[in-house]
Amino acid sequence: MNPRARFLAALRGEAVDRPPVWLMRQAGRYLPQYREVRRQHGFWEVCRQPELSTLVAREPLERLSLDAAIVFSDILTVPEAMGLGVTFGPGEGPRLVNTLSTAADLSAWTVDGVAQRLSFVSEAVRHLRTTLEDRYGILGFAGAPFTLFAYATEGGGSDDFAKARIMLHQQPWLAQKALGILADVAAEYLAAQADAGADCVQLFDTWGGLLDAEDYARFCVPALRRITQPLAARGVPVLLFVRGGAHLLPVLADTGAHGFSLDWRVDWREARARFPRSILQGNVDPILLMAGADVARDRVRHLLATMLETSQYRRCIVNLGHGIHKDTDPDAVHAFCDEVTRHG
């Protein structure tokens, strides 16, 4: 099977020789060419120039045995396009200039024309698809509504995103309205990525794990459905990654996602028992890649054995339980991917 055929078969629940593999943040700072490109070009510049974004998205495919590429972009493209003013300082997290705390702040969000302002991402997908032809799967992605809402309220990174979580309870109507707007923009944005050549899309709910299941069900699930329903109607599979979301498994089924990208702390067997018909993706602890090639190979073997036993490799995608750490040795990543291909 060629990589894309394997990736599509996994998404459709068809038989595969082995599960396909791609890695969250596979085009990232652990790769030398990526670092070189980023020395010369700012982050948004790489995102906005299709040749550059394809260059960095392709680098891991050329070095490693991978089945899919993910478009080079960021989860904060949506708030940036809505006028929240997103910047990335050197060596620090994102900053947002226009934060959300009142209904007036929300009214200032510019939703009109946002699809046009985000078109550089579908252009990046289109360029990547043209370059890769049909040899590799391609994923589009977006930040999940709550994670974008969390950055919008806090104005940047945070340990606890207290402002976002307070707003859920102090101004629930405002929070729900903001989440709905973010969801609708994300749905259109992801549909455009699929139209441009993405085989599926992933939602990154980096901070959803801060919420308990009750709050996640009340605020996040309805917003996520506003994304998964229109995409399902178009036949676009949606994968949902919730970091630190092991406790949220009981409410994730209601999101309507086609599959779940599992955090490393989720027990694969428990997730498979809960979601027998869903795609499951993951979930090796990325830190283990930093403990060397032998540890990486050992974990992949263990994961593949579990995937084989629980679903004969069907509806499985090998991945990490979080993005690759920037200090990871590329040789360990190579060993990880190589071990997957040995099971074909």
Add this chain to the structure above:
Amino acid sequence: MNPRARFLAALRGEAVDRPPVWLMRQAGRYLPQYREVRRQHGFWEVCRQPELSTLVAREPLERLSLDAAIVFSDILTVPEAMGLGVTFGPGEGPRLVNTLSTAADLSAWTVDGVAQRLSFVSEAVRHLRTTLEDRYGILGFAGAPFTLFAYATEGGGSDDFAKARIMLHQQPWLAQKALGILADVAAEYLAAQADAGADCVQLFDTWGGLLDAEDYARFCVPALRRITQPLAARGVPVLLFVRGGAHLLPVLADTGAHGFSLDWRVDWREARARFPRSILQGNVDPILLMAGADVARDRVRHLLATMLETSQYRRCIVNLGHGIHKDTDPDAVHAFCDEVTRHG
């Protein structure tokens, strides 16, 4: 029932008029007198002067309807006493000078005489007990071995404590030896606090939730048993708090802890079903206290109803699912505690 009688009854699994209540970080920056004391005295200075530590430990008892006090101290007393050089810069997290990365680093840890160097904490407990007489319960505490190990390897705070987690897999023998040493020191340290008047002790595993259940079972559980077993033999109840540890419930029973302080993301009913004979403590999201007094009262009512229904209030302690946030309005904390007392 007086507060201490209620607290002791809960620890023993006896009938109570209502569950006792105390709050993690109840003596903290949200309180004006605490801030005033800290303007005049450094953190270690407050810990080391029994009059000062009792002053700040008593402040919440005087303002709020609480059943227990926790000794004013820090989880990093143990590495400080072992020569790792712990400092707290203004407005930042802890820093450790002597970090752990090799067997030689571990050999440099000074275990001899550590009980003597930590005696200021049991002196603080003794002073607090003398002051409170038998009106209030008193908790002693320590950092759990993995959390101390995480700070020792990283040299300070971290998002992912990559160094600690890498060492578990790259040098497991060194990690296990370090965890064992930290556990044995903690066991002796906690026994001294109990001898000085603490009714029970709590272990704070702030970073244990970064590990998956397999790693937690392999590395943390054996270390925790080295603490819970000698304390159980002395009749000292041990409560274990693992932040972000919802996914670890299946392996926590093996720790031998007398009870579990639940993170806000743990489902109370699930925990009670899993631990019918254990003390359960928690688990209101501290962020909800920042959403105002009405939200705080509402959540307490909901929690108490669950406690009543699942175990007739037995083996329950009302608390938060994490420490009080420094920006919390004391009035909301008052409402929270007041609502508990209304159920007596």
